[in-house]
Structures are given as C-alpha cells and as structure tokens.
Amino acid sequence: MWEFAVQKDSSHAVLITGSTSGIGLAMAHCFGRAGYQVMLHGLADQDSAQALLAEFARYGSHNGFSDADLSTEEGCAQLVRDTREAVGNPSVLINNAGIQFTAPAHDFPAQKWQQILSINLSAGFFLSRDLLPAMRAANWGRIINIASVHGLVASEHKAAYCAAKHGLIGLTKVLALENADCNITANAICPGWVETPLIQPQIEAISREQQLDLEAARAQLVGAKQPMAKASRPEAIGELALYLCGDFASTITGASLPVDGGWTAQ
Numbered sequence: 104m105w106e107f108a109v110q111k112d113s114s115h116a117v118l119i120t121g122s123t124s125g126i127g128l129a130m131a132h133c134f135g136r137a138g139y140q141v142m143l144h145g146l147a148d149q150d151s152a153q154a155l156l157a158e159f160a161r162y163g164s165h166n167g168f169s170d171a172d173l174s175t176e177e178g179c180a181q182l183v184r185d186t187r188e189a190v191g192n193p194s195v196l197i198n199n200a201g202i203q204f205t206a207p208a209h210d211f212p213a214q215k216w217q218q219i220l221s222i223n224l225s226a227g228f229f230l231s232r233d234l235l236p237a238m239r240a241a242n243w244g245r246i247i248n249i250a251s252v253h254g255l256v257a258s259e260h261k262a263a264y265c266a267a268k269h270g271l272i273g274l275t276k277v278l279a280l281e282n283a284d285c286n287i288t289a290n291a292i293c294p295g296w297v298e299t300p301l302i303q304p305q306i307e308a309i310s311r312e313q314q315l316d317l318e319a320a321r322a323q324l325v326g327a328k329q330p331m332a333k334a335s336r337p338e339a340i341g342e343l344a345l346y347l348c349g350d351f352a353s354t355i356t357g358a359s360l361p362v363d364g365g366w367t368a369q
C-alpha cells in the first residue's frame with residue numbers, strides 16, 4: 104500500500120518572493136490556478152500592487168501582497184509578518200527573489216557583493232528559519248529555492264551570484280535533512296536561461312558590443328552555454344514547483360533540479 108504525506112488542500116497558502124515579475128510571477132499564476140492562496144511579493148508601487156492583486160482575484164482565492172525589501176533581516180521579518188496577516192502561515196515557501204550584477208572578481212564592488220548575498224542567499228535562510236516552525240507543527244511543508252545553473256557550475260564575472268546560488272543549494276540540503284522527520288521537503292530548482300527581464304541587460308550588452316539585432320544577441324547568449332539554444336519559459340519553472348508540492352514528489356528532497364537545455368550535462 105502507498106503511504107502519502109498529508110496532502111495540501113486548496114486552503115493552503117504559498118509565499119513566493121519576487122513574484123511581481125519574471126519567474127516568480129509565472130509561478131504565482133501556476134499556484135493561483137491550482138487553488139492556492141498566493142502571497143505575492145516584490146518591489147512594486149501601490150498602483151502596480153493593486154493591479155496585481157486585481158489580476159489574481161480571478162482565481163477566487165484570498166491573496167496578499169508585500170513590498171518588503173529582502174536585503175535586510177528586518178525586511179525578511181516584515182515579509183513574514185505581512186504574510187501571516189494576509190494569508191496565515193504558508194505551507195509552501197518559494198525563495199525566488201534575486202538580482203544579478205556582472206563584473207570580474209578583481210573589480211567587483213563590495214556593495215554589489217553584499218546586496219547579492221543578502222537577497223539571493225540570506226533572505227532564503229531568514230524566511231525558512233522563521234516559517235519552518237509552523238510547517239513542522241503542521242507536519243507538512245515545502246521549501247523550494249530558485250537557485251540557478253550557477254549554483255552547480257560557474258561563469259566568468261558572476262562571483263557574487265555563483266557564490267550565493269552555490270550557497271543556496273547547500274542551504275537546501277541542510278533544510279532537507281533537518282526536516283525530513285516532518286514531511287517537509289526542501290529542493291532547489293536550477294534554471295539555465297529563462298525568458299525574463301533579468302536576462303534583458305545581458306542581451307542588450309551583446310547587441311551593443313557585437314552590433315547584432317536583439318534576436319541574434321539572444322540566440323548568441325543562450326546558445327553559448329546551452330546545447331538547446333532556447334530559453335525556458337517561466338511557466339516551466341512554475342509547473343515544476345507545483346509538481347514538487349504534489350503527492351508523487353513527497354520523497355524528492357535535498358535535490359537540485361536543472362531546467363537548463365543541457366547546460367550542466369556538459
């Protein structure tokens with residue numbers, strides 16, 4: 104006989120950091136469609152936040168929004184408070200908010216290093232630390248960390264990003280071990296190139312430097328690393344995250360799952 108962990112029901116809430124844009128927004132729509140209460144979050148003004156909440160009203164669930172700045176521990180604590188107030192304790196936490204800055208290590212500004220480590224790594228730790236006790240008490244939970252292929256391999260000029268994403272994968276494994284007794288899984292998703300605003304500056308830089316049109320620059324950027332020279336759709340990351348919350352994924356934990364067109368198979 105199959106034994107499944109206690110399954111989430113439609114009243115469960117998911118907190119998705121950085122869900123005003125890109126991968127986070129696409130994931131939020133996947134979870135909204137699946138019946139979750141969605142706690143939206145990201146840097147957005149009031150009008151954009153209201154518009155976003157109005158957009159999610161179509162799913163018929165009670166959702167919330169916070170614009171807490173995740174670059175400090177206090178900002179993370181604020182997000183926890185806002186989340187509890189809007190949707191209660193989330194049974195699913197998706198640490199997705201992230202930023203990028205590229206420069207050679209010998210020329211990397213200290214402020215950018217600190218900012219990337221804070222948002223891309225420390226915020227995931229603080230939020231997990233503060234939300235895990237309620238998941239443990241409920242004997243069910245999911246932590247999904249949106250890492251990157253740069254948590255598995257390196258690229259030049261991404262010292263802080265690679266350090267943070269490698270760190271996030273280490274954190275994921277520790278959380279998986281520590282919470283295996285409570286039906287809580289922790290996994291990392293490691294995208295290669297995904298069609299979002301985050302990669303746009305890199306496409307524009309190639310276009311400028313090599314005098315290529317934007318489409319040719321995009322193909323050059325993606326094909327330089329991925330045997331499949333096409334970027335993944337953000338919804339693909341959302342559907343994988345949703346799968347990780349389902350019964351069949353109840354024993355997938357501590358894993359780092361690439362969605363990368365073969366990038367890390369090389």
Ligand SMILES: NC(=O)c1ccc[n+]([C@@H]2O[C@H](COP(=O)([O-])OP(=O)(O)OC[C@H]3O[C@@H](n4cnc5c(N)ncnc54)[C@H](O)[C@@H]3O)[C@@H](O)[C@H]2O)c1
Nearest residue numbers: 121123124125126145146172173200201251296297299301
């Ligand atoms: N786009 C890609 O190709 C790609 C590839 C691999 C991994 N990723 C990872 O996926 C995640 C999402 O990337 P994306 O491409 O959707 O990015 P994006 O730039 O479209 O969205 C980033 C989100 O993070 C939020 N954010 C940024 N700084 C913040 C701060 N200080 N406090 C709170 N929120 C903040 C933004 O408001 C936004 O909602 C990131 O962790 C990124 O490293 C992206």
